[in-house]
Amino acid sequence: MASAEFWYEFASTYSYPAALRVAALAAERGVSLVWRPFLLGPIFVAHGWRDSPFNIYPAKGRYMWRDLERTCGAMGVPLKRPEPFPQPSLLAARVALALDGDARSDFSHRVFVAEFGQGLPIGDRATLGALLTPCGVDPAAALARAESEANKARLKAECAHAVEIGIIGAPCLVTADGEVFWGNDRLEQGLDWAADRSLGAIR
Amino acid sequence: MASAEFWYEFASTYSYPAALRVAALAAERGVSLVWRPFLLGPIFVAHGWRDSPFNIYPAKGRYMWRDLERTCGAMGVPLKRPEPFPQPSLLAARVALALDGDARSDFSHRVFVAEFGQGLPIGDRATLGALLTPCGVDPAAALARAESEANKARLKAECAHAVEIGIIGAPCLVTADGEVFWGNDRLEQGLDWAADRSLGAIR
Numbered sequence: 237m238a239s240a241e242f243w244y245e246f247a248s249t250y251s252y253p254a255a256l257r258v259a260a261l262a263a264e265r266g267v268s269l270v271w272r273p274f275l276l277g278p279i280f281v282a283h284g285w286r287d288s289p290f291n292i293y294p295a296k297g298r299y300m301w302r303d304l305e306r307t308c309g310a311m312g313v314p315l316k317r318p319e320p321f322p323q324p325s326l327l328a329a330r331v332a333l334a335l336d337g338d339a340r341s342d343f344s345h346r347v348f349v350a351e352f353g354q355g356l357p358i359g360d361r362a363t364l365g366a367l368l369t370p371c372g373v374d375p376a377a378a379l380a381r382a383e384s385e386a387n388k389a390r391l392k393a394e395c396a397h398a399v400e401i402g403i404i405g406a407p408c409l410v411t412a413d414g415e416v417f418w419g420n421d422r423l424e425q426g427l428d429w430a431a432d433r434s435l436g437a438i439r
Numbered sequence: 440m441a442s443a444e445f446w447y448e449f450a451s452t453y454s455y456p457a458a459l460r461v462a463a464l465a466a467e468r469g470v471s472l473v474w475r476p477f478l479l480g481p482i483f484v485a486h487g488w489r490d491s492p493f494n495i496y497p498a499k500g501r502y503m504w505r506d507l508e509r510t511c512g513a514m515g516v517p518l519k520r521p522e523p524f525p526q527p528s529l530l531a532a533r534v535a536l537a538l539d540g541d542a543r544s545d546f547s548h549r550v551f552v553a554e555f556g557q558g559l560p561i562g563d564r565a566t567l568g569a570l571l572t573p574c575g576v577d578p579a580a581a582l583a584r585a586e587s588e589a590n591k592a593r594l595k596a597e598c599a600h601a602v603e604i605g606i607i608g609a610p611c612l613v614t615a616d617g618e619v620f621w622g623n624d625r626l627e628q629g630l631d632w633a634a635d636r637s638l639g640a641i642r
Contacts, residue, residue, distance in 0.1 A: 281456075295607045299621060302619075303621070303625075306618075399498075402501060404498045415501065417506075422506075425513075
């Protein structure tokens with residue numbers, strides 16, 4: 237079966253519509269997905285940025301929010317800008333990484349809806365706890381696993397790996413043959429690539 | 440009739456596939472197009488960039504060239520990286536602005552094909568002259584008009600106007616109601632918007 241990795245960052249605006257779309261798009265193409273949370277912070281710091289580029293370059297920020305409004309409008313999903321932007325995403329990323337399979341994708345989906353659909357603060361333990369329960373996960377246990385030294389180190393390694401494979405932003409779709417497709421607007425192309433290459437391997 | 444503006448920069452890589460696609464996409468939707476050449480330089484300088492961001496941030500540059508290879512591959516058009524990159528685009532932009540209607544779009548299309556399809560140096564007067572002749576334009580006369588003080592001032596005003604309406608990169612599709620759609624990957628969305636809004640106005 238064809239597979240692809242979906243790399244996402246909870247503070248990333250375009251990761252929101254991508255997280256809402258990617259599972260159905262992958263299923264349509266028979267591509268199995270691995271959800272890989274990571275942090276853009278280390279990549280931005282390497283660029284000399286200490287904040288979101290959408291804040292550093294206000295004209296880019298204005299464009300992005302309007303573009304995202306149009307994208308969400310076309311999808312029929314709400315958009316509410318969280319304050320502050322970007323939201324602190326470290327804890328959410330650690331929690332997501334500490335979960336497996338469906339629990340990870342379910343939780344991640346809920347975090348994005350809370351953050352950008354409802355404008356809730358996703359840096360709060362209480363917010364994250366409330367999102368874990370409907371995933372069938374015990375919040376206290378998940379938070380404890382998330383904050384273990386092993387899991388913290390694992391997230392650091394994930395971020396280093398992202399840089400190594402050429403990830404420069406979020407979201408990204410990464411195929412088994414190492415192609416990186418950056419952006420919510422590249423999901424279809426990346427998943428088509430994953431599906432086509434897999435067929436090619438079988439023939 | 441619905442209309443939209445196509446803003447492009449000759450040094451911009453993604454303006455190449457966009458310039459090759461936009462006329463047919465607009466015609467399919469019954470949208471009339473105005474081709475508006477401009478320069479990204481002043482916008483980049485305002486960001487503190489003295490070079491293409493694809494050179495300043497090498498990982499971004501590597502991603503962009505691979506992404507563009509895939510885009511051009513899917514379109515079945517050649518891609519040859521011009522050296523140096525970015526190419527000096529000032530003279531080509533002045534010439535395009537000094538032309539009208541079909542001559543402007545025809546010339547612009549030829550410049551992009553020469554630059555990114557064949558890797559030719561588009562800063563050269565000889566290259567531009569050779570591209571003007573098949574457009575039915577006298578090269579010497581066009582170059583003289585391009586370098587008149589009035590035309591130079593007009594290009595400066597175009598760049599200032601681009602910033603005012605929220606253009607942050609190239610290419611952009613700008614609709615009559617002031618929406619800006621940035622990127623080769625937003626052409627369809629921008630032209631759909633232009634066509635829909637126009638129908639709304641007629642009803």
